[in-house]
Amino acid sequence: MTDTPHKSHGRLSMSATASPRELMTDRPRLKDAWEARVITLFPEAFPGTLGLSLTGKALQEGLWRLGTVDLRQFGEGRHRNIDDTPAGGGAGMVMRPDILARAIDHALRDVPKDRTRWPLIYLSPRGKPFTQARARTLSQAEGMTLICGRFEGVDERVIEHYGIEEVSIGDYVLTGGEIAAQVLIDATVRLIPRVLGNQASVEEESFSAFLLEHPQYTKPALWEGRAIPDILLSGHHAKIAEWRRVEAERLTKERRPDLWRAYCESHGRDPDGDQEL
Numbered sequence: 541m542t543d544t545p546h547k548s549h550g551r552l553s554m555s556a557t558a559s560p561r562e563l564m565t566d567r568p569r570l571k572d573a574w575e576a577r578v579i580t581l582f583p584e585a586f587p588g589t590l591g592l593s594l595t596g597k598a599l600q601e602g603l604w605r606l607g608t609v610d611l612r613q614f615g616e617g618r619h620r621n622i623d624d625t626p627a628g629g630g631a632g633m634v635m636r637p638d639i640l641a642r643a644i645d646h647a648l649r650d651v652p653k654d655r656t657r658w659p660l661i662y663l664s665p666r667g668k669p670f671t672q673a674r675a676r677t678l679s680q681a682e683g684m685t686l687i688c689g690r691f692e693g694v695d696e697r698v699i700e701h702y703g704i705e706e707v708s709i710g711d712y713v714l715t716g717g718e719i720a721a722q723v724l725i726d727a728t729v730r731l732i733p734r735v736l737g738n739q740a741s742v743e744e745e746s747f748s749a750f751l752l753e754h755p756q757y758t759k760p761a762l763w764e765g766r767a768i769p770d771i772l773l774s775g776h777h778a779k780i781a782e783w784r785r786v787e788a789e790r791l792t793k794e795r796r797p798d799l800w801r802a803y804c805e806s807h808g809r810d811p812d813g814d815q816e817l
């Protein structure tokens with residue numbers, strides 16, 4: 541798929557639904573564009589919100605690529621079943637390792653074996669929490685393969701066998717991995733050069749330096765009796781930058797003591813005092 545992303549591979553076409561395939565065929569392709577490959581029971585969920593605005597425009601321009609692998613195509617029997625009851629009993633269904641393995645083999649067949657160049661990730665509430673730092677390393681890879689779970693998740697053996705990394709988007713449980721996959725892809729794609737028009741905004745925003753972003757304002761200057769802080773209208777760039785830094789620090793300290801400690805550590809400051817160490 542790296543060279544021929546819109547080609548159909550027999551009945552196991554990389555993209556089983558109209559919308560992602562359309563996006564994949566009608567746009568110019570840059571040969572080395574970063575690629576997300578998603579194994580899912582619901583390929584029609586893609587590109588979803590990723591097809592809108594800046595990420596959608598970048599997808600059409602070929603700055604990144606998106607392919608889906610329809611897990612159902614690898615199922616067994618008349619209904620193409622992909623799941624079965626949990627060993628040991630209990631509620632729900634578990635995705636079968638043998639069927640998932642076929643989809644994974646198909647998805648991995650033409651990508652680099654080195655997982656730093658091309659990570660293999662299962663979206664999972666048990667996974668390592670996703671961060672801005674991880675989005676940055678993902679954006680520096682050549683692409684990634686994402687596995688979206690459904691039901692009670694996947695058979696543990698397939699995770700062990702392929703050495704699959706588990707990544708969580710937060711401490712709550714979703715119905716399926718598709719939304720989580722879109723979260724990872726969105727956060728990563730916007731870090732790819734030229735996807736956002738204004739690259740500076742990526743460097744200044746929340747988490748880039750362990751700080752939450754300062755408050756933002758725009759016109760009108762007075763709204764419902766609330767004025768934009770004078771300093772932002774002063775045209776004094778150094779003072780504006782200083783105000784923003786102070787506000788970012790204030791918000792981070794108030795809302796995210798964990799980030800505030802990391803920030804202070806990286807800046808040689810005492811998290812409990814206002815003085816530099």
Ligand code: SAH
Nearest residue numbers: 663664665689693708709713714716717720
């Ligand atoms: N029984 C599982 C939850 C299954 S939820 C458990 O308790 O751990 C069904 C699927 O949704 C999962 O397989 C996973 O792919 C996805 N999912 C749910 N919550 C998620 C989260 N916080 N982060 C990433 N993926 C999640």
